[in-house]
Amino acid sequence: MNNSQLDKNEGETLQKIEAIYNDTTSKIKILEQEQKNIVSDYLKQKEQEKIEQIRKLLLN
């Protein structure tokens, strides 16, 4: 194995490590977004119910 091949191996290894890092952070971002969506979807639903409740009160 010559020096250029060693350099290539080094580059590949570092790229793989970086790729795993990028992949991991992407997955984390997706889960973070999912957490935010769970909260916001629930709140939206509840707020909508509250609005409906107020509307009914006003109509009566």
Added chain:
Amino acid sequence: MNEQIKNEKNLEINKNETNSETTKRPWELGVEDQSFFDRKFKALEYFNNKLNTTKEQSTESAKGEIVKFEQRVNNLDLDSCTPEEIATLKNKLGDLEKQKSEIIQSGQEEMKNIATEKANVEDVDYEEVEEKDGSKISKQPDTTENVKPEDEEAEDDSKKEIGKPTEKLKEKPLEPGDEVYSNGNFYKIYNIHTPTVEEEQKIWENGKIKRDKEFSETSGLLPYKEGSERSFQERELFEEKKKKELKERGPIITAIIKGGEEKIELDLRNIIRVETPEQREKIVKMQKEEDGAESRAANFMGIGDTKNMVDKITEQPGKF
């Protein structure tokens, strides 16, 4: 944490291949004259730190979401929110939080595996070059293609061991008598025992007081079932995490510190197998080389108590 690493966190990763020769990546700074082993070590540390930061930030962000959620429920007087619904929602968030931890852990382990697996093979190349005259003369390494056929190898066992790629040695299961490095010390494996279900249960029960203490210290909450609903839920998550850790811990490895007699238990995940004197020298050298070496090694191995580790290791060389 090394001050330089902190500063480097702000540097943007340059992904342009053509510029990679002129623009240094954060982990390459200050390691120009060091071996690939050192550069990988630094890259691994850099990304490990970044993942740890990501994890912390993400957990904080999730906690912030819960706080905002509770505030909005209170502010809007959403009386239709039942405690059951809120508990279900929090459980969902908790499940995702667990998934995040697992993903981070898995990513860190994967990075470590790539760095350590490749390190052995490439270090052989590097060492062979070094042995010639100190300059970087390349030499054909002992790869699988170069290894003699089995019948020839059988003639000389010692030659076979030398000719075998280090990567193959790494695959050999850990055995009593093997030398390992963990938490700042070199050890000789004394015994390896896979616990039975009953033994695992006993270990779990015996660890309750320690877990209570750790939970209180890390969360600031009262232990299990003695505090609020939040304390209860967080403790449930904590218990699951600890159970998972116990399962992943693997066999009980009893080891004797080199030069001593005391037997201690080692965690398989925190062990680095030391196969050659050169590897041991490298570990010792790396600990002593830089001010921030302790955190590099700790992150590399995923262990803590780094100051202690360095203090101990600097006492070691004379013994071997």
